Amino acid sequence: MRNKNFALITGASEGFGKAMALECAARDMNLALVALPGSGLTSLSCFIERNYGVDVVFFEHDLSKKEECVHLFEKIKEQKIPVNVLINNAAVGGTHYFEEKDSEYYYKQIELNVIAPTLLTHLFLQTLEKNSPSHILNVGSLASFFFLPKKGVYGGTKSYLVSFSKSLRRELKSKKVFVSAVCPGGMNTTPMLILQNKNMKGLGRWSVMNPEVVAKITIDGMLAGKELIIPGFWNRMFMLFDKLLPKCCKEILTDRTMKQSKPFNNPVIFSMQSLKPAA
Numbered sequence: 587m588r589n590k591n592f593a594l595i596t597g598a599s600e601g602f603g604k605a606m607a608l609e610c611a612a613r614d615m616n617l618a619l620v621a622l623p624g625s626g627l628t629s630l631s632c633f634i635e636r637n638y639g640v641d642v643v644f645f646e647h648d649l650s651k652k653e654e655c656v657h658l659f660e661k662i663k664e665q666k667i668p669v670n671v672l673i674n675n676a677a678v679g680g681t682h683y684f685e686e687k688d689s690e691y692y693y694k695q696i697e698l699n700v701i702a703p704t705l706l707t708h709l710f711l712q713t714l715e716k717n718s719p720s721h722i723l724n725v726g727s728l729a730s731f732f733f734l735p736k737k738g739v740y741g742g743t744k745s746y747l748v749s750f751s752k753s754l755r756r757e758l759k760s761k762k763v764f765v766s767a768v769c770p771g772g773m774n775t776t777p778m779l780i781l782q783n784k785n786m787k788g789l790g791r792w793s794v795m796n797p798e799v800v801a802k803i804t805i806d807g808m809l810a811g812k813e814l815i816i817p818g819f820w821n822r823m824f825m826l827f828d829k830l831l832p833k834c835c836k837e838i839l840t841d842r843t844m845k846q847s848k849p850f851n852n853p854v855i856f857s858m859q860s861l862k863p864a865a
């Protein structure tokens with residue numbers, strides 16, 4: 587039986603998940619990392635153990651499959667890994683008109699972005715209660731708040747996470763399980779996004795952040811027990827503009843922005859090309 591708690595992070599092999607893993611390790615937290623098979627978790631785990639002196643275990647699972655979520659839970663239980671932080675980060679994004687993708691695509695997206703975090707939260711709840719004070723962090727997006735063309739299903743999945751987090755937080759507060767949601771704007775995570783963000787114009791360009799910076803703000807916010815974390819000045823401004831601007835102005839701006847954004851095959855594409863974030 588290990589005596590120090592672990593942070594379980596899904597989608598930890600790349601991008602924001604990896605940045606949060608490094609941030610947690612820098613704060614002396616042991617890690618349980620999850621990503622798809624063959625995504626480089628072996629070398630990442632070795633790197634973190636060697637450089638940060640924390641314990642790291644990793645699991646390769648396709649979390650879009652219900653049985654794999656259950657399998658992950660069982661393995662962690664079997665190995666008696668005391669999880670006291672659950673970070674639901676793995677997700678699939680996309681920028682395209684609704685009719686451009688088939689129903690299988692949306693089914694998978696909803697399975698990974700909605701079903702997996704709900705199921706994992708449910709499976710790990712008793713463990714989190716036992717190891718409290720504990721934290722659940724759900725990774726939403728600024729798209730949780732804005733109703734954008736080409737982001738219909740993705741935005742919907744992220745709105746769900748914010749709503750779920752806020753309700754669950756009220757249920758679990760007395761048990762010292764603190765639930766937070768983080769809603770980042772555009773981040774330089776995948777090579778495709780870095781390129782896209784580089785070519786961006788206007789306010790959107792200034793609002794793009796590096797995942798390492800977002801991860802630090804996020805982990806600070808989570809450990810402080812914040813309900814909603816919106817990293818970055820410009821992203822908080824977007825939220826304010828959304829309240830202040832009339833609907834017609836917002837629609838003109840966002841329609842123009844989203845028409846310009848091109849569909850990519852990369853799983854997570856977040857467009858921040860104008861006043862209104864598409865992330």
Ligand SMILES: NC(=O)c1ccc[n+]([C@@H]2O[C@H](COP(=O)([O-])OP(=O)(O)OC[C@H]3O[C@@H](n4cnc5c(N)ncnc54)[C@H](OP(=O)(O)O)[C@@H]3O)[C@@H](O)[C@H]2O)c1
Pocket residue numbers: 596597598599600601602603620621622623624625647648649650674675676677678679698725726727728769770771772773774775776779853854855856865
């Ligand atoms: N990037 C942005 O601009 C942005 C903005 C707002 C919110 N977000 C949110 O931030 C989170 C991370 O985004 P990101 O840009 O860092 O994404 P990313 O670089 O594409 O990384 C996604 C991570 O999820 C894992 N993953 C994908 N499908 C999986 C599956 N079926 N089962 C298990 N793991 C899976 C990937 O593992 P593999 O390496 O094995 O594929 C990878 O570790 C997401 O929730 C996203 O919605 C991102």
